[in-house]
Amino acid sequence: MTIKKTMLGTLGLLSLTASPVLAEGTINVLTWEGYADPSFISKFEETSGCQVNATYVGSNDDFAPKLMAGGGVYDLITPSIDTTKLMIDLDFVEPLDTTKIEGWNDIYPKFLALDGIQKDGAYYGMPYVWGAIAFMYRDDAFETPPTSIADLWREDLKGKISLWDDKSAIYVAARKNGDMNIYSLTDEQIAAAQKSLVEQKPLIRKYWATAGELVDLYKAGEVVISNTWAGYQSSLLADEGIKVTEFIPTEGAEGWMDSWMIVKGSPNQECAYKFLNMQLSEQGQCGVANVNGYSVANAAAAKSCMSPEQFKTLHQDDPDYLDSLLIWQPLGDRFEAYTNAWNAVKAQ
The missing domain is CATH 3.40.190.10 (Periplasmic binding protein-like II)
Known part of the structure; x- marks a missing residue:
């Protein structure tokens, strides 16, 4: 098709x-x-x-x-x-x-x-x-700075994690699983990424949809770690006096x-x-x-x-x-597979 x-x-x-x-x-x-x-x-x-x-x-x-x-x-x-x-x-x-x-x-x-x-x-x-789709954390919430995508799956951070409401969540979970071919994932790799995101879901405070929404979550202290549009939300938080740090995880970051x-x-x-x-x-x-x-x-x-x-x-x-x-690369005929997997996670 x-x-x-x-x-x-x-x-x-x-x-x-x-x-x-x-x-x-x-x-x-x-x-x-x-x-x-x-x-x-x-x-x-x-x-x-x-x-x-x-x-x-x-x-x-x-x-x-x-x-x-x-x-x-x-x-x-x-x-x-x-x-x-x-x-x-x-x-x-x-x-x-x-x-x-x-x-x-x-x-x-x-x-x-x-x-x-x-x-x-x-x-x-x-x-x-x-720019990059980097990761970000609130400085006052960590004694040891996070360095890995896996930090978004930490049980001790339950209820204080956020992830962009976008099919790129599949890219994030795939890298956590060690699958770096994130734009050409097999059905099995997509299923594994979906499984990881379902396991993460109880830890998520909210999937953020807009820059302002994520900024508000950080300001209220409801979220302390997430992915981010590098340079944007961090600058908005700085204007509000909230100290956050952006980082590129050891598993790499997407560019756009x-x-x-x-x-x-x-x-x-x-x-x-x-x-x-x-x-x-x-x-x-x-x-x-x-x-x-x-x-x-x-x-x-x-x-x-x-x-x-x-x-x-x-x-x-x-x-x-x-x-x-x-x-980021076009997903071609795989677009639907990625989108369906992400929608299935949110439907859980």
């Missing part, structure tokens, strides 16, 4: 209500928290004449169902590199006219070489930000890269390309880096708007840092 047929069959079971198509001069973006933050979006709206309406997702698995139901609601999306190819294969997005995007040639060549954002010689995704994509048939092309140009400029790149703490895709913009310390901390001087991470 093809990816497209599988997804269409799955999504056909969902009942979602679409919003009205937005007026010309307005762009509706389906994106992650922080990617349309008023701290840099407000200036764009003032200077461009384009109004931005943002709807936020908590998982890459949100994009396909919302676009399937959308009927022209969304103009731009920002899926991660394991999901961009699916958007292309499902015919949800259209090729970019890269000649309209200033700074395109300043994007790290490593990102432009990725298969997941291109097809038949055309680019469908504009690399935007990247998010790209902006234009939804096929968007009537707001002029504003869409103005928005893409802003997001790849110093305004957008340092805007999102300052809000989310993520690394960015435009090396020249980063160097111009970041302090030398921030540039180094975000590995902007060392994009090969990505090679040390297990970069």
Whole structure:
């Protein structure tokens, strides 16, 4: 069964209500928290004449169902590199006219070489930000700092552990089990990961879905260890005076890269390309880096708007840092197997 047929069959079971198509001069973006933050979006709206309406997702698995139901609601999306190819294969997005995007040639060549954002010689995704799915703990809860994924299975931490509500939980459990081929797991390995997650479930306080939800759990002292979007939730907690530490476990961490994509048939092309140009400029790149703490895709913009310390901390001087991470990959026809396993865990 093809990816497209599988997804269409799955999504056909969902009942979602679409919003009205937005007026010309307005762009509706389906994106992650922080990617349309008023701290840099407000200036764009003032200077461009384009109004931005943002709807936020908590998982890459949100994009396909919302676009399937959308009927022209969304103009731009920002899926991660394991999901961009699916958007292309499902015919949800259209090729970019890269000649309209200033700074395109300043994007790290490593990102432009990725298969997941291109097809038949055309680019469908504009690399935007990247980083790691690290792990995090509250400093005051540990005398000895945790170092392993296995620490999320500790009985003495029962009720104080959280895990992202996402199919990537299968990746986490697989690495704990010693299966490092996390994007090409066999049925047996997926079953083993599912079993480990079911065993962990009584220890979980809550599966977190949004950055704000995880931050609130840490602030209340209800959670002391979890995985995290590296740089983001830890910075939000620091602003609240909560001391946390991020770490890459001995079993390694996943890496990701998010790209902006234009939804096929968007009537707001002029504003869409103005928005893409802003997001790849110093305004957008340092805007999102300052809000989310993520690394960015435009090396020249980063160097111009970041302090030398921030540039180094975000590995902007060392994009090969990505090679040390297990970069998300499309799951192809295995997508359903991973998703079903994760949903089965939550249904227990």
